[in-house]
Amino acid sequence: MNATIPDPTTLTPSARRILETASTLFYEGGITAVGVDVIAERSGVTKRTLYNRFGSKDTLVATYLLEREMRWRHLVETAVAAPELTAIQRVTAPFDALGEWVQQSPRGCAFINALAELPDPEHPAHQVAAEEKRWLCNLFERLATDAHIADPADLAKRLVCLHEGALAMRAALPEIDSVTIANQTACDLVDAATSGHQTRGEPL
Amino acid sequence: MNATIPDPTTLTPSARRILETASTLFYEGGITAVGVDVIAERSGVTKRTLYNRFGSKDTLVATYLLEREMRWRHLVETAVAAPELTAIQRVTAPFDALGEWVQQSPRGCAFINALAELPDPEHPAHQVAAEEKRWLCNLFERLATDAHIADPADLAKRLVCLHEGALAMRAALPEIDSVTIANQTACDLVDAATSGHQTRGEPL
DNA sequence: CGTTGCATTCACAGGTCTGTATACCTTACG
DNA sequence: CGTAAGGTATACAGACCTGTGAATGCAACG
Known part of the structure; x- marks a missing residue:
């Protein structure tokens, strides 16, 4: 469930895209209001990849x-x-x-x-x-x-x-x-x- | 769905309790994170009453x-x-x-x-x-x-x-x-x- | 060639969310 | 007494939520 925070400077290409999408959406829409489904979809990535890279929404936040x-x-x-x-x-x-x-x-x-x-x-x-x-x-x-x-x-x-x-x-x-x-x-x-x-x- | 904001000074007894509970929970726990179910339960009131009094969560907020x-x-x-x-x-x-x-x-x-x-x-x-x-x-x-x-x-x-x-x-x-x-x-x-x-x- | 890491697809579990429907009870008041 | 308002109880609809499982494709590198 929880995981350690990854180093933002060394991310796989997908993880980078996920983080950038999440940053925009979290800032503009609020953290609680934005779900991981939307983040994955807007990143052109599946939810599975998101969880493989970040482990949990809390860690992504x-x-x-x-x-x-x-x-x-x-x-x-x-x-x-x-x-x-x-x-x-x-x-x-x-x-x-x-x-x-x-x-x-x-x-x-x-x-x-x-x-x-x-x-x-x-x-x-x-x-x-x-x-x-x-x-x-x-x-x-x-x-x-x-x-x-x-x-x-x-x-x-x-x-x-x-x-x-x-x-x-x-x-x-x-x-x-x-x-x-x-x-x-x-x-x-x-x-x-x-x-x-x-x-x-x-x-x- | 939406409704006009009621006057906080003239509320039925239940509505008062609902508003007071909601105030505490919203402030302490965050608005999005607190659901109407827990507000109703902690007010000793059914969800139906809450919606009869306030019409929507947005109006309650x-x-x-x-x-x-x-x-x-x-x-x-x-x-x-x-x-x-x-x-x-x-x-x-x-x-x-x-x-x-x-x-x-x-x-x-x-x-x-x-x-x-x-x-x-x-x-x-x-x-x-x-x-x-x-x-x-x-x-x-x-x-x-x-x-x-x-x-x-x-x-x-x-x-x-x-x-x-x-x-x-x-x-x-x-x-x-x-x-x-x-x-x-x-x-x-x-x-x-x-x-x-x-x-x-x-x-x- | 084979392994390893990254990503994909799809389905699903188990909850929680807002909001509604139906039917009944209680109390105050004219 | 009769009515109406406020409230209760319970169940439900439909959507969304986080998080998982299992099987597969693919490219780089030894």
């Missing part, structure tokens, strides 16, 4: 999220490493990557969506999703540290919240250009964190 | 979101109207309401989750969810206007992003106290928007 995370990480890492950027600009570079990313992602964050559909913390996909958020938060903290910002952990958490909010709002109210808004806000937060001591309002 | 929105709105509106608050403090008051709200909502935002599961924009629940976000954004803008903030529309969008991000992060990484972080950040944003001209970083 986890593989889908895993590969998506790899693509996202790669995009962010190249954006952050752009040579023309200052250390300060690098801190908000993930928001630039997000701007590209959402062009092909009108339905919000695939990881948040997966968490919404799969409440069971034991589900393999659940941990992939949580891991992605943890990675992003740690990345922000590292970038803030490199930019010699006073409280990098605090800034990182703020930026992660902004980041997720922008993605979520894009699915809910596409007419608001939430990514640009979040990007500007992130720059302001970095500004505030660098220019001397920061006025911090009481949370009442 | 929409009613669930509608009532949840009413409760949330009420909580926010009382928080915003607290007499001891200044106009400036009112702007971030929804974040205080959010602090209470998430005590009973460890699985993130029900509306975002619903959008994740029901991509069809024609689905009645879809519009209830989008409406909630629009309402919150407009509320922020109104509060910012009342507090004589320079660009209320801009600030409102920033605060909505923060708000949604805090909710989403709570589901993904509960160990981060995202609501408190977002509340503090919101206060800082309001501070920055009130104290003279605001340095706005280039989004690169």
Whole structure:
């Protein structure tokens, strides 16, 4: 029934097609709502092949999220490493990557969506999703540290919240250009964190 | 099949029980994953009664979101109207309401989750969810206007992003106290928007 | 040539899903 | 008393779901 997640970079040709079809359908239609029959049919593959390659739907879901995370990480890492950027600009570079990313992602964050559909913390996909958020938060903290910002952990958490909010709002109210808004806000937060001591309002 | 959404405040006793059971199960287990059979059984009601009262699962889902929105709105509106608050403090008051709200909502935002599961924009629940976000954004803008903030529309969008991000992060990484972080950040944003001209970083 | 791995075809098991049909019971109220 | 509304009980239709079984084709590689 269950199986270990295969390495998305070394897949047989059929498995590749299956994964690509599943990625599209899961993201656009929702994980629970999309059945393996449709995935197999749209991949030009039989269900048997699907199960031979992935072992279970849950594993296919986890593989889908895993590969998506790899693509996202790669995009962010190249954006952050752009040579023309200052250390300060690098801190908000993930928001630039997000701007590209959402062009092909009108339905919000695939990881948040997966968490919404799969409440069971034991589900393999659940941990992939949580891991992605943890990675992003740690990345922000590292970038803030490199930019010699006073409280990098605090800034990182703020930026992660902004980041997720922008993605979520894009699915809910596409007419608001939430990514640009979040990007500007992130720059302001970095500004505030660098220019001397920061006025911090009481949370009442 | 489909039916009009009933008024959640005037329900027969059975319908009340059905809606309450459905609310819990939908939120905790996901909408698609929870079937009407288990809802009926856990409500101590037959499926026939459920269909007599709500007509379809889709309508039941929409009613669930509608009532949840009413409760949330009420909580926010009382928080915003607290007499001891200044106009400036009112702007971030929804974040205080959010602090209470998430005590009973460890699985993130029900509306975002619903959008994740029901991509069809024609689905009645879809519009209830989008409406909630629009309402919150407009509320922020109104509060910012009342507090004589320079660009209320801009600030409102920033605060909505923060708000949604805090909710989403709570589901993904509960160990981060995202609501408190977002509340503090919101206060800082309001501070920055009130104290003279605001340095706005280039989004690169 | 023979093996090995990949994929195919087709059928099926065992559930669960939404939604409906029929017939009966109970309670409130005019 | 009589009626109507709300609810009960049970069974069913028809579709879809995940996952399995058994037999076969085919191409590459030793």
